[in-house]
Amino acid sequence: MSAKAADIKIAAKGLEKRYRSARGGEQIALTGVELAVPAGEFVCLVGPSGCGKTTLIKLMGGFETPTDGVLTIDGRPVTKPDPDHIMIFQDYGLFPWRTVLGNVLFGLEARGVPIDEARARAQEALQLVGLCAAAYKHPHEISGGMKQRVAIARALAVEPSVLFMDEPFAALDAFTRMRLQDELLGLWQAKGSTIVFVTHDLDEAIALGQRVVLMAANPGRIQRIIEIDMPHPRERTDSAFAAYRHELFAEFHLLHEE
Known part of the structure; x- marks a missing residue:
């Protein structure tokens, strides 16, 4: 999704997060993250375990601090949780x-x-x-x-102007999950908040996101960003939906082969 700099809500530039291990070494959770999220966008983060999805959303929410790089919301550095x-x-x-x-x-x-x-x-x-x-x-x-x-x-x-959602529907049954996905879309369209949504479910990401950010592990990084050019609500049996599913599954196979 293209947007003017003035329209950017969340911006990550050269973002990196490292942790000290118990033995004194370092673990790189995220490296080289470059991402700009326009105001009012619904963006989904997907990827295998260990790719840094949750770390990235915690950094955005102010629950973690980056080791390197710049992370801003509304042009201001994220240093702590914000009630907005x-x-x-x-x-x-x-x-x-x-x-x-x-x-x-x-x-x-x-x-x-x-x-x-x-x-x-x-x-x-x-x-x-x-x-x-x-x-x-x-x-x-x-x-x-x-x-x-x-x-x-x-x-x-x-x-709030931003909603960060870390796998909020993961523990629910499939029927309830799909119903809440539809309700969330309706609320997003009514309120216009910016939403960053972490999920393991590729279908969920395609159903919800205007863009899907595919992340890779070892170290965690953004592998590819796919724009979902379909109007909401999205029919899962539609050929275009199936094409995006195939594209994402193919990317996942490539990640596992690295």
Whole structure:
């Protein structure tokens, strides 16, 4: 996706992350990452285990700091987590003692939003994900798919400009996963947030992403970026979808042969 420099939301230049091993050596988790994500783009990161997908998204979210290179959001260096850039993990991160509504209210309360406004925004977010009827249930009373929707509603309620999602649907059954993919697309189209989405699932990446960033391991790096030139929603039985699937699978075979 081409974009003017002024439209770039997230920019990585020469990004590198190294870790010290227990024996005093170094492990290179990421090297030479060059990536520009325009504002409002939905981009998916895919690749084999050990390719640095999660490391890269943690760097973007401010949970890790780069060893070398430059990483900026809105032109400012990323140095720590930002309440305008929300991370959604696979494990939901819900407070078991709070209701569904209480969980969604949490981020708004932390920001000091007046209670009437906070409740209105929380209810709107629950309506967007279809959970108004479950507002007063606790996490142990709802399904895994519903818990993930609560996590998404909690993020949407604070109206972030960026959503980072690290394999958020990996633990869900196939039917629930596909339904939540469709819901996420609808929310993205309605809100216009920039989304960076990590997945192991090639079909999921093709269904969601405007671009798919294919990463390779040893050391972690960007191997190729593929633009998915299909309108949303995408039909998985479409010949164009199958062609992208074939292209990505072929790239994966080449990675495993290295």
